[in-house]
Amino acid sequence: MEIKAALTGNPNCGKTTLFNALTGSKQRVGNWPGVTVEKKEGTYKNDPSILIQDLPGIYSLSPYSLEEVVARSYLVQEHPDVILDVVDTSNLERNLYLTTQLLELDIPVVVGLNMMDIVEDKIDLKKLARWLNAPVVEVSALKKQGLESLMKQVKNESAKKEQKPFLFSRSIEDAIGSIQRLLPETKQTRWYALKVLENDSRILEELSLSKTDQQKITKLREAIENEFDDDIESILTAQRYDFIEKLIQDCVKRKRTKHAMSVSDRIDSIVTNRFLALPIFVLIMYGIYTIAMGSTPFSIGTIGTDWANDVLFGETIPGMMGSVIQYFHINPILASLLKDGIVAGVGATLGFVPQILVLFVFLSILEDCGYMARVAFIMDRLFRKFGLSGKSFIPLLVATGCGVPGIMASRTIEQDRDRKLTIMTTGFIPCGAKMPIIGLFAGAIFGNSSLVATSAFVIGIAAVVVSGIMLKKFKAFAGEPAPFVMELPAYHFPSLSNVLHSTWERGFSFIKRAGTLILLSSIVLWFLQSFGFVNGAFAFVDDNNNSLLALLGRSLAWIFYPLGWVGDMAWKATVATFTGLIAKEEVVNTFGVLYNFGGELSEAGNEIWTLVAADFSAITAYSFMLFNLLCAPCFAAMGAIKREMNNAKWTWISIGYMCVFAYSISLIVYQLGGLLLHEVPFNFFTVVALVLLVGILYLLFRKGYSEDKSNISVKDFSLNKVRS
Template sequence: MSIKIALAGNPNSGKTTLFNALTGSNQFVGNWPGVTVEKKEGKLKGNKDVTITDLPGIYSLSPYTLEEVVARNYLISERPDAILNIVDGTNIERNLYLSTQLMELGIPVIMAVNMIDVLEKTGDKIHIDKLSKKLGCDVVEISALKGTGIQKAAEKAVALARKKEAGVPVHEFAAEVESAIRSVEDKLGMEVPEEQKRFFAIKLLEKDEKIQKQMKQAPDVAVEINDLEKEFDDDTESIITNERYVYISSIIDECCTKSRKEKLTTSDKIDRIVTNRWLALPIFAAVMFLVYYVSVTTVGTWATDWANEGLFGDSWSFFGTEVPGIPVLIESALNAIGCADWLQSLIIDGIVAGVGAVLGFVPQMLILFAFLAFLEACGYMARVAFIMDRIFRKFGLSGKSFIPMLIGSGCGVPGIMASRTIENDRDRKMTIMTTTFIPCSAKLPIIALISGALFGGAWWVAPSAYFVGIAAIVCSGIILKKTKMFAGDTAPFVMELPAYHMPTVGNILRSMWERGWSFIKKAGTIILLSTIVVWFLMRFGWADGSFGLLEAEQLDSSILASIGNVLAPLFTPLGWGNWKSAVAAVTGLIAKENVVGTFGILYGFTEVAEDGAEIWGSLAGSMTAIAAYSFLVFNLLCAPCVAAMGAIRREMNNAKWFWFAVGYQTILAYVVSLCVFQIGTLVTAGTFGAGTVIAFVLVLGFIYLLFRPYKESKTLHVNIKGIAGAK
């Protein structure tokens, strides 16, 4: 019989690291039923009948965000056979709050005290035997990062689940907890199923509206709650919280021995520098510059050149032997079987040219993903959210908004979905609207191509693209927060800063590959289909009075050219009003990777050379460097790909909000690109015209929107209900 084990714990407690170690490659990702929150499940190594579910990190069973609701509902509704509760040993007092709630569910619990290696370095000691006796459940020491004790924890969880199946009592609840809950039950006179009694009793006191509606058969509940509040002279939520921490403190005093060394930890010493009021932002800027410099300008460029010129070019060297490139091999194979000319054109000029031009940038992206995985795993990105909170709060967002934007640097879809961790609805909507301004992996080929081709690989182009996105977010936040739709107080920012640690190579490679594989799959589906459609529209049209397959020199008569010529005048004020550039920008709405792929097809190249001379040489007469940067800015800021727009529609859950978000992004992109080209041309070439006047008017209007005074109160009221009585 199959067994279900849930991994539950606080954020940053090491759940995902443990999940990866226990399941290895036996993982699969989906969505929770009814919602689009990512669901991770996997089979335990060596036990194919044991399914492990990695629940979203939660601090308690009182949910506020959608992820927390999902985790709570899974535990209550699905009722797994056992819970493996991961506890951060360096913050055990805070972690035990959730643990006490988990044990009240009546589901067998195994507690795994993680980061035991860090405790050894600090000299702190957790007495596992005493802790196990106090809590009434088995407790094991583990280090998910180093793999210490994880197999023992898994075996205990499986054994506990099998005992439950056999009907054998699995453990006794701690006497103090049991006594406290029993008194609550007596006070409320609850009549609920035995296996849910503990949970409902506590949740009623915490004023869970959903459960109160389910308990209408107990009309005296409200009266009893009021009596209880009068007796304790406090609200019920604070009463329960206080009593939990009183109990937890009694456990900590007996089960934990703290080192008497009063010295700063390594993490504290690092934080004194990287979170310093004056040094934090320059350090962050330097880190991101280094990441993009290595990923896009130097090492990444060398790797991408090899892929474009060799693998997707004429030939590449393999241990001194020249091996034909993929286009050459495919063309030789098609010639050998006598393939029809139109089909050969579709495969070579359409599929290989389009998809190959995009896949050539995969090495560059993998290097970037490896850097981001390292920064996330070592703990620095949590500090970045803390650092950015000071800035974000000035224009109406909290540091929590930076997390979706960070995730969006890989792909906009999970970045948009990550906005669910933001409790404030206005802040969440604004974050959704601005997250895709950060360059995602799909935009990197555009950045790399323009940087290497029109700017001679100038170091500043790639980092400037990243900071253009940051500027768009900052300015959007300031402007939108002054409107009635987004006016209001900013939600308080609370985030745990995990201790710094050196991530394992395996975890970095796994994260890098997951993001890279997602990009490759898109290239094999959406981009493949798009390149076929673009090829058809490009190679068919009206010539010599009839409709049919066109010759290479007749592209200006194609269907695609007709569509592009209608759209091109819209982009003329932006400096790239030719039909090919217009079409490339429009196909980018399907998938941003299509921009480079479309250029590859339109100019008949199966690969993008080192400096992009083949493609950009053809554009030299119609696109200047300023126009190229305008083109780059437009594609960075305009509405994202179809997949990301679908995510915006789901998260907004409202058609009007969706169209407002997409419309705002596109209009902002057009305005900024127009100003970049018109003012840039005035500065570099001295050209002045009606477009320049419009650009200056738009800049002045933009400045006014930025600095006009708030009409709504901008005072932040924070009410912190302390648990001072817990100590």
């Protein structure tokens, strides 16, 4: 018989690490029905009869965020056989608040005390189990210790129904018992009684109690509120914390003095320092990009990419393909498709996989060791000064891997205006698909400069901040940002399996797109650049300047003349930009096809780099790179915007804003930057660039929309209660 175990816990408590350790490769990832919150489930690798459902990380069962709604709905409606509650022992008081709520459900609970190896305090597990009236098991998800004992308790508890501990005062416990007897037979649980006592409108609507029963409950509620001179929700919250405080006093023996600082505290005193935090973050990112995409002897990402381009896609695969073509006497047109379309196009993109994987490895290490949670705290402090929600940083952080889940992550933001603003700006962050664009121009034009790669990341953040300031001045986005509550986990050594798993998920997504979408588009691009009209006849062309692709590009290239895309490169840059809407990797793929027509890539893509360098100056290359990093994202991300906005008008507003903003910034950089570098003469578009710059500065510093406080609804002030 299958046992369903619900894995719950606070964010950053080690729940994901534990889930991966318990399930191994026997897990499935999808979305919860009707929402885009990630759903993970898998079977215990040592006992397939135990199905583990990984619930979103939450701080409580109060429905403040979408994650909390999903978790509560699953526990109440699906009623799993057992709840496996993961508790971060280094922050026991905070984590036990959720535990007290889980104990109110009519479901057996097993408590897993995680991170015990970094805790200096001594915890009496037997006493703790008696207080909670639930089994407590010491585990280390990172070191994979105590897992068998934990799952043994899960299996044992799944068949039990134990009496829950008394968390509240006698008068409240008596009221809970009285309410339980008034409820329908199938709903006579402690949890439903508490929700009724709290006057939860959704639960009351579901139960459809008689008027007489409602009056009895109202009298019970009023009696308690009169006794404690407070509202019922505050009373219950306070008594939960009273229970936790007494539990801690009895079960925990402190080893540190009250004012002693832990190792994590000492590190945080530096990395989250008001003045040092941002410089440290920038230096760390610079170091990562140097190792992943720089030109130093220890830039292992670049070394791997050079090998992929020089050997794998420069000699080995083209050589094998040439031998196959020669051996089977393949038709010249089909041979061109194989060599100049598929190998050159897909190879130009896959050549950057080593750099991308190295980047993802380091980002995964930062996430797993706990530093990225500090970055969220640091950026929250900065973002709120600019009117942005601190919660916006989570989608932006996710977007460094892929813009699609980054946009989806915006659902954690409760306030509609903050959520829309985050969706509109998340696409500015350089995702994994944009890395090949940065790598191409950093190598071809800027000598593999780490500063170019780092500047792309900094510009993405700056675009978010500038957009936040400007858009917050408009009525649709005006108002105070939502509060941001996040647990800062203790620092720990990252798990190798977690880092590799995270890197593989992100990297495989990139490789899969190269093998499907990019392969298909490479074939289409090859056809468009290989055929055209010569002397009035449609035929295979030797010069791609006569191709259908050139015809299409030239008809649209005039749009980008003010950005410096002129001459023979204009149509190529235009085509690459539009194919980038299919997938951002397509920009490099397109150049791979166009610049490698009739030949093969030799060393490190040097033939492409030479031709690109001949067409682009430093200022035009930077203008092109900026536009493609900031403009509308790929079709998949546009689809995510449409799903999250759930409104066609706001979808087009979002895409339109990104395109206009990207064009404006690229125009300013090319026209004014080129003027300062004496590469661009003063012209009409120089004046346009100056006007745009003045306009942006005006929007940044002008007084914003002021709400009429007398007409603000209660909903506008519905801030999350700080649960700490």
